[in-house]
Amino acid sequence: MINGSCLCGTVAYQVSGVGDSMYYCHCRMCRKASGSSFATNMLMKESDLVIISGENFIKGFNSSPGETRYFCSECGSPLYGKAQARKGMVSLRCGGLDEAPHLEPQIHLFTDWKAPWYRIADSLKQIPDLKLPIKSPTDSGSD
Numbered sequence: 001m002i003n004g005s006c007l008c009g010t011v012a013y014q015v016s017g018v019g020d021s022m023y024y025c026h027c028r029m030c031r032k033a034s035g036s037s038f039a040t041n042m043l044m045k046e047s048d049l050v051i052i053s054g055e056n057f058i059k060g061f062n063s064s065p066g067e068t069r070y071f072c073s074e075c076g077s078p079l080y081g082k083a084q085a086r087k088g089m090v091s092l093r094c095g096g097l098d099e100a101p102h103l104e105p106q107i108h109l110f111t112d113w114k115a116p117w118y119r120i121a122d123s124l125k126q127i128p129d130l131k132l133p134i135k136s137p138t139d140s141g142s143d
């Protein structure tokens with residue numbers, strides 16, 4: 001189990017059964033939601049995310065058609081996102097994790113949208129844009 005919480009500690013959660021998909025997202029929505037050059041996300045089964053406290057403080061915002069981003073209504077910390085195209089999955093915002101998961105980011109997504117002041121200096125695969133939804137860790141094939 002990995003513990004996590006929002007900035008103020010009102011929302012606390014546990015993550016189990018972490019999938020094998022962690023990524024840096026450079027899309028405009030993740031940049032604005034995180035207040036940073038990109039967001040580090042982990043795609044995982046929704047059933048592997050358990051809210052321990054503060055569930056009634058979690059609010060959702062429909063950031064685009066079929067996509068809802070959830071955050072703490074007290075401190076504004078981004079928590080996770082859900083998309084209709086990825087039923088049963090959540091994109092957990094890794095900044096709230098208290099411990100390191102047993103995986104590292106594998107790709108940079110939406111690099112066509114990356115912040116102009118940020119230079120990607122690692123050797124991870126870069127995907128400029130997605131025409132199809134992100135696949136779940138259990139799907140086979142490549143994006």
